[in-house]
Amino acid sequence: MDLMKKYVLETNRYARNFITRNQHNISNKSRVHDWRKKGKLTLTEFKAFVGVILNMGLIRKATISEYWNRKHSSQSTPWFRKVFTRNRFQLVLKFLHLVDNRKIAPRNSSSYDPIAKFKPIVDHFNLKAKTHYSPSQNLFIDESLIGTKSRTILRQYIPTKHAKFGVKLWMLTEAITGYCFHFNVYKGKIYDPTPARETQDSYVVTSLLRAAGLLNKWYHVFCDSFFTSLALAKRLLNLHTYTTGTVRSNRPLPNLIKSANLRPSQSMFMRQQEILNSDNAKSRLHFIQLLIDDLSEDHMKRNHANFGVLNDERKNQHLRKLPGRKEKDCSVCSVRNVPGGRKRSKHICVVCHKGVHKTCFKKHSRRCYADE
Structure with missing residues (x-):
């Protein structure tokens, strides 16, 4: 909850600074103006935003705007429209921040940290992982890759991984369940150097x-062959920790071990690897679905309390232009008994067929729903 509150605080701060800094460059048609109209981001709204992001991972579409597609019924996903309007969602995504930019050291500074913008997430995860779970005896350490081809100093190339390019993580997990207990982001040799008289493999394992x-x-x-060595095994044994793993033949080993001809099924690491890959995908999917519902529930309830639950017919309602030069009095702003108060519109509501301007449609829709 503290992390979410920080997201809300910094997102609102960045949005305010952005609008102030660019107020003369923002066009009249920019969706940024909607931020002022609808107000600051709230904690309830941010929870719903996280729920939408998670659901986008389950329901894949070509672009973000496709989640709000109404033109083709075969591609329609009404749930997203219930939670957010497209403009509001994209504005939150645009202004999303976790750290005040003014407090981040510039790249040419000696105190520059490449992960400064998302370091609170790393720290929060590592803290909560230890708070809510105690791992069993068997642990597993490996590298993981978050695939990306964006221009960042954190990007690494690992040809053995599916994504090949991405941000590398050192991960400490429970061997049986795969539960991640602690992880560090690898910043590269410049910003994450290995201490003198230590090898990287030994340093990573002991630091985790x-x-x-x-x-x-x-x-x-x-561990796998990247980490395992006799030196690491001795060091961990002195620290009252056992270790098991495959060893590369080019590392110092007794000849008896180097010449051993073991089948893959005899490798302890291979047996542990099979356990790590035995996750139940269905139960994980069910957990994510429940999480999405929980995150978005409060925000949707508030929306429905303010505007009412729309029936299927009115979910897709819009204005229809009258043919030729026909016009109708606007049901919102037109006052016929006042001189000059009559306002005519070329558009009508497709539900009640009353005249209404595009700018008045929001107020009209509330009345239209209430009448029903």
């Missing part, structure tokens, strides 16, 4: 275990 508070507790760590 130390940060998670799992050293000297006789946990059993499984």
Whole structure:
């Protein structure tokens, strides 16, 4: 909850600064004006925003605007329109911030941190992971890749991964369930150097275990060939931690081990790898669906309380232009018994067939719904 409140605070701050800084450059048709009309981002609205983002991961479409497509009934997804208007969602996405930009050191500064803009997420996750779960004895350490081809100093190339290009993470997980207990973002050799007289593999393993508070507790760590070495095994044993993993043949090993001809099924790492890949995809999907409903529920209830629940006929209602030069009095702004108060419109509501201007349609729709 504290992280969400920080998102709301910094997003509103960035939106305010952006509008103030660019007020003379914003066109009259820009959706940025809607931010002033609808007000600041609220905590309830941000929860719904997170729910929409998660649901977009389950329901894939070509572009963001396609989630609000009304032209083709076969592509319609009404749930997204119930939660957000397209403009409001894209504005929140545009202004989304977690850290005040004024507090971030510039790149040429000695204190520059490449992950400064999302470091609170990393710290929050690592804290909550330890708070709500105690791992079993068997742990697993490996690298993971968040695929991206954007221009960032964090981008790494790992040909063995499916994405190949992306942001690399060092991850400490529970071997049986795959539960991530702690992770660090690799910043590259410049911003994340290995200390002198240490190898990267040994440094990564010990730093993850130390940060998670799992050293000297006789946990059993499984690693792949990138991390495993005799030096690491000895170091962890001195820290009351077991380790098991495959070892590369070019690393210092007794000849008896190097010449051993073991089948893959005899490798302890391979057996643990099978356990890691035995996740139940259906139960994970069900969890995400429940999370989406929970995040968006309060925001949707508030919307329905203000505007009423629209029936299927009116979900797609819009204005229809009258043929030729025909016009009708606007049902909102036209006052016939006042001199000069009569206002004519070339558009009518497709539900009640009353005249209404485009700018008056929002007020008219509320009356139209209430009458029904």
